[in-house]
Amino acid sequence: MLLRSLFSSLSRSHLRFSPSLFLTRSIASPTSPWFLPSCRHTVRFGSVLRASSSATGGDSPRPPDLPIVPPTASKVPFSFQAEMINGIEAALGSTFSSDPLSPPSSPLILVISGPSGVGKDAVIKRLQEVREGIHFVVTATSRAQRPGEVDGKDYFFVTKEKFLSMVQRNELLEYALVYGDYKGIPKQQIREYMAKGFDIVLRVDIQGAATLRSILGKSAVFIFLVAESEAALVNRLVARDTESPEMLFVRIATAREEVKHMKKFDYVVVNAEGKLDGAVELVESIIDAEKASVSQRKVEI
């Protein structure tokens, strides 16, 4: 029935054709896709389809100016393709929509964590350079500013008193006392940038990641960053030269314990010595995969 209707719509079109042209492949069922005639014609590229009402039966005209991109390997002439499409539309009783078939992807929250000195800051900084639409949430901290750090860019450096007043006003998604200093994530920044469609990157230590997991559950993507080995991590921390020997010892001892928490994360990314770009590419792949996921994570802050 469907086929008959299609043939009759096509035969009303300007094109002279034989149904046998279409049936160069066997038809498994009336609804299965069956296609193109094996004939040789000159193809006119770059033209724009304008449907004639006779080809669509007059009921469901194709949108005007809908460009048809010619498949390079096709031997089917353009005008003939247009007639075929019109015929199929007429047989189906509706035009083909150009709306995207995939649902829009939701903004992500990426939680990037890992032992001290593994390269969290370095990876996030590079990610922001190579990828658009990423907002790194600037953490508020009561710790002292290190040389080269910029207030409002690396952290919001605040006094302990100011930090505690932010806690009281429920302005922080999560906060913790880390090595004697407070660190916390301002909620407002996340809301603001998610509303603009940005993917959000949060940088937290392992303890912070555990707290965020309990708050955000599966609605966020948790990435654990590791060095290629314990020795490489220690070298990196020593070379950074930002800690006193005592603090260095505490960080290294803590890192040993922290690696054990890897399984609570969704992904692990190795940031190997001299291969920062490789780590960033993997993070990008994770983002791309998440955006292509059939069930998108939904988050509310």
Ligand SMILES: Nc1ncnc2c1ncn2[C@@H]1O[C@H](COP(=O)(O)OP(=O)(O)OP(=O)(O)O)[C@@H](O)[C@H]1O
């Ligand atoms: N792939 C890499 N190869 C070599 N050096 C790296 C790599 N990634 C980061 N580094 C360097 O290692 C040091 C530690 O990196 P970074 O400060 O980004 O770590 P972090 O995880 O943010 O540390 P913390 O949690 O203590 O703030 C920095 O000097 C950084 O430049």
